Amino acid sequence: MATYIVLLGPPGVGKGTQSGMLARKIGLVHISSGDLFRENIKNQTELGKLAKSFIDKGELVPDDVTIAMIRERISKPDCKNGAILDGFPRTPVQADALKKTLAEFSGQVKAVYITAEEAVLIERTSGRWLCRKQGHVYHEKFNLPKQAGVCDVDGSELYQRDDDKKETVANRIRVYFEQTLPLVEHYRQIGGLIEINGAQDVEQVTKDLLSALKR
């Protein structure tokens, strides 16, 4: 039976790594709603043109258009074992609509929530420093330069991009939790939520994920 996984997890929890692993180990195709939009628009499919007409007006693409794209993608042969959905659904209403559509494919829908405490996520996703001359990469915890603020290789000054600053990262993580909480609660209530401790090392997260999916 095909398995459709709604993959949820804040920035820094290793969602990308884990979905790559699921693709290799159980043959699930990774479907990102953003990529689906881009492909459909690029190939000028009917759904792509429709989506573009909303995007051009600065409006959100309606759920039924997105779901139609997902439906079309899932019906391709490479999705016979199932798929990992990334970026959709984002709300309980979208989750219900998706569930109705996936019912046609007689597969099971599972929501997997890989999560960790904010402090862990911030530590993982911030603290990168780059050198001005050649972009050599350092990290304030895991890969310190010999002399603070100076590149070991070429002696140039180290700087931090906004995206790598603690405040920026913390804000991005908070926004994610706020926006995703209703969806997590929705899946928890209907009994379809698998929670994985993403603070563990990558291999352990993978093990937990695979054993939870077998159940």
Ligand SMILES: [Zn+2]
């Ligand atoms: Zn350098």
